Amino acid sequence: MDTIQAQRAKGQTVVVGCAHFATEKRRYTILGVPGYRNASNTLIQADIAVLVISARKGEFETGFDRYGQTREHALLARTLGVKKVVIAINKMDDPTVNWSEERYNTIRRDVSGWLTKEGVFPLKDVEWVPISGFDGSNVLDKVTPNVCPWFSGLPLLHMLDSLQLLAGLDTAPLRIPVFDKYKESEKLVILGKVESGVIKSGDTIAISPGGCLFTVFHIENDFGLLAKANPGENVRLIVKDLEQESVWSGAILCHPQNPPITTCDFVAQIKVLGLPLFCAGFH
Known part of the structure; x- marks a missing residue:
């Protein structure tokens, strides 16, 4: 490296x-x-x-x-x-x-x-x-x-x-968190990682939250075009007829028949590094 x-x-x-x-x-x-x-x-x-x-x-x-x-x-x-x-x-x-x-x-x-x-x-x-x-x-x-x-x-x-990784995730619902997006040759390019499920060229994909639909024109990675992408793959999705404002970093791409659960709150564990004291009112 x-x-x-x-x-x-x-x-x-x-x-x-x-x-x-x-x-x-x-x-x-x-x-x-x-x-x-x-x-x-x-x-x-x-x-x-x-x-x-x-x-x-x-x-x-x-x-x-x-x-x-x-x-x-x-x-x-x-x-x-x-x-x-x-x-x-x-x-x-x-x-x-x-x-x-x-x-x-x-x-x-x-x-x-x-x-x-x-x-x-x-x-x-x-x-x-x-x-x-x-x-x-x-x-x-x-x-x-x-x-x-x-x-x-x-x-x-x-x-x-x-090493054995990602066992069973290819049969789980499709989940692709969006990292970034940009326009190239009149097409929208969406960058993300396939966390679970499988995505194929021609699939109809929903953006969550919001539910906006689009069709995948091509799937690419750094080796070239892919017919499909499996869990663990970092991909670029080439999309037609989708406005750049319709997708954003942090959105989740999924198949429309199996969207993720949407919520307004969640329980989290927070790990704080390098601070001897962390409590209510800390600045």
């Missing part, structure tokens, strides 16, 4: 990045989130979070401090609805680490203990993998035994392919 030379030179991500690739099993959109406060809003689009933790001595300890970015990003991922997390322990090739099993186990023990104690992620939803982002070891191809004889698991990309 760090294609900017300055980022690679500093050894850290400073700009939110987006990239796309596909394996034989899945299509992926990577959202590269920097390790600083307020940069993690893009996590709301994600099904899996890959939490990258530096194994370099001093860097892990700083990030895992009480108000460090490692804890903050794990909490944000959970709060924004991410169900599974892969913890990639990076910079294992650093001279202060040198693919040390002891260092890997220490980081895994400390982070696991915190995840369990705070109830952030159950350990059954957490996977672990040591990597070197600098030379690509254990990212696509398994790290060689002469470098790391103690790790027997899958490399990062194969691990992502093996």
